Amino acid sequence: MSTASPDVPVVDPALVADLRADLDAAAYTVERVEDLLGPVASAALHRGEALPAERATRTDDDPVAVLVRCFVLGEPVATSALVRALPRTGADGAARLGLVEAAGSGGEDPVRARVDLRPYAAVDGTGEATWWVASDLGELATGRALRTDHVLGVGGASVTLAQATVRDPRARVLDLGTGCGVQALHASRHAAHVVATDLSARALAFARLTTALAGLGEDRVEMRQGSLLAPVAGERFDLVVSNPPFVITPRVPGVPAYEYRDGGRAGDDLVRELVTGVGDVLDPGGVAQMLANWEVRRGESWDERVGSWVDASGLDAWVVQRDEQDPAEYAETWIRDGGTTPADRDAWRTLYGAWLDDLASRDVERIGFGIVTLRRPADGVATLRRLEERTGPVQQPLGPTFAAGLAAHDVLRTLTDADLAGLRLTVAADVTEERYLEPGAVDPNVVLLRQGGGFGRTVRAGTALAAFVGACDGELTAGQVVGALAALLDVPVADVAADVLPSARGLVADGLLHLPA
Incomplete structure (x- = not known):
């Protein structure tokens, strides 16, 4: 077997087809790996602790155990064991693909993985999906800090974006910063x-292998190298997705910049550039969705800063802040991400100080993280500007929630109150009502409408609104329900309409009430 191997994987169509068949035959899936490891070792592996998984696979010759030891844990495996796990590809084929390197040519000589190759399972707006994903081996497998051109595998941010993306049929999609x-x-x-x-x-080389393993050629997924929107200047897409290198990193000597997370801009300038510039590559009606960090500076709220970018973009915008960290928390998160821990006392203090100094130089008090959804208005006039904070648990996937919210906005913006009164609204199936009464009271003093899916919103409703929502079963128009409530409460119809219909608009926008199909 050849021991020469490139710095990145290569795509040989015949060998990739063999590898795909081998991984399929071995049942190298997320479910199978978790069954093999068991709940304790699986949970430990998710926390970055490898020892339980090493013990669970050490004496097991099952093909999945061999593949986990080799490509997830980075442990050496015998050449003969790898051949049994990948009989079509063989050890030599794996080496030619750049997946492994050998210490010798004998059947019991060890081979070591050069890449991380693992199964991936996810649920997005189109349903369940399973693939295999290739990336660089992480610290857990190498025992070393990450190289600055490290190609990251599937992380929490990747999954968040995949689940938040709208998934209706699209002609052309741009994956900006594909990793x-x-x-x-x-x-x-x-x-x-x-x-x-x-x-x-390097990232594109890994992406080529990942997509090739899924049976996707360049006719379906075209790879291009370049910074931000430069590789697609002058082109148009109806969906742009991006998990960009948004981390706010000090631009000073001694602080490493990692390609997968650091975009080479000071502060949050990269995100600002994307928000204000992505409209140039969107078709009318096209949507862009990205993850982002932004600075919250002294005397300024997060939505003021991000809102100024939105205003400059000329696009419809729905921005959801999901989390905030103070400068110390932020520094700790990303210093650890690069492989430095407090045990490396001198390096830790140097990097920590650089981060704190950098953020303080711009009066940054907090750093926000969120999901940015932008849309180029079909008529050129932006009418949606929604910036909100939702830090609680959400029900994934959020893609259908965003899609429904955009669609609801488009309908509501053209509806007069008279139009709305003529519609038959229905309560979403995931909405429940909670009533709170003081001991001995007949009527509740608090009524809460709770959304079980999506963003899990809770709306405090008055008596009239709660009764209105309870009657929205699609049988009566909203106006008929208002009329019935007015008679029941013995108040003018106009007063009930003025109380209920604006709130009903909000409930439709948030997905608690549905418009007729």
Whole structure:
């Protein structure tokens, strides 16, 4: 077996087909791996602790155990064991693909993985999906800090974006900053053509293998190298997805910049550039969705800062802040992410100080994280400007929630109150009502409408609104329900309408009430 192996995986169509068949035959799936490891070792592995998984697979010759030891844990495995796990590909084929390197040519000589290759399972707006994803081995497998051109595998941010993306059929999708290619995989399920870009040539090599293993050629997923929107200047897409390198990193000597997370801009300038510039590559009606960090500076709220970018973009916008960290928390998160821990006392203090100094130089008090959804108005006039904070638990996938919210906005903006009164509204199936009464009271003093899915919103409702929502079963128009409530409460119809209909608009926008199909 050849021991020479490139720095990145390569795509040989015949060998990739063999590898796909081998992984399929071995049942190398998320479910199978978790069954093999058991709940304790699986949970430990998710926390970044490998020892329980090493023990669970050490004496097991099952093909999945061999693949986990090799490509997830980075442990050496015998050449003969790898051949049994990948009989079509063989050890030599795996080496030619750049997946492994050998210490010798004998059957019991060990081979070591050069890449992380693992199964991936997810649920997005089109349903369940399973693939295999190739990336660089992480610290858990190498025992070393990450290289600055490290190609990250599927992380929490990747999954969040995949689940938040709208998934109705699209002609052309741009995956900006594709990394290992996971967003391109999701986009391929509902798009005729995907363009995946990245500044990193190494990332594109991994993305090519990831998409090739899914049976996707360049006719379906086209790879281009370049920074931000430069590789697609002058083109148009009806969906742009991006998990960009949004981390706010000090631009000073001694602080490493990692390609997968650091975009080479000071502060949050990269996100500002994307928000204000992505409209240039959107078709009318096209949507862009991205994850982002933004600075919250002294004397300024997060929505003021992000709102100024939205205003400059000229696009419809729905921005949801999901979390905030103070400068110390933020520094700790990203210093650890790069492989430095407090045990490396001198390095830790140097990096920590650089982060705190950098954020303080711009009066940053908090750093926000959220989901940005933008849309180029079909008529050129932006009418949606929604910036909100939702830090509680949500029901994934959120893609259908965003899609429904955009659609509801488009209908509501043209509806007069008279139009709305003529519609038959229905309560969403996930809405429940909670009533709170003081001991001995007949009527509740608090009524809460709770949404079980999506953002899990809770709306405090007055007597009239609660009764209105309870009557929205699609049989009566909203106006008929208002009239019945007015008679029941013995108040003028106009007063009930003025109380209920504006709130009903909000409930439709939030998905607690549905418009007729």
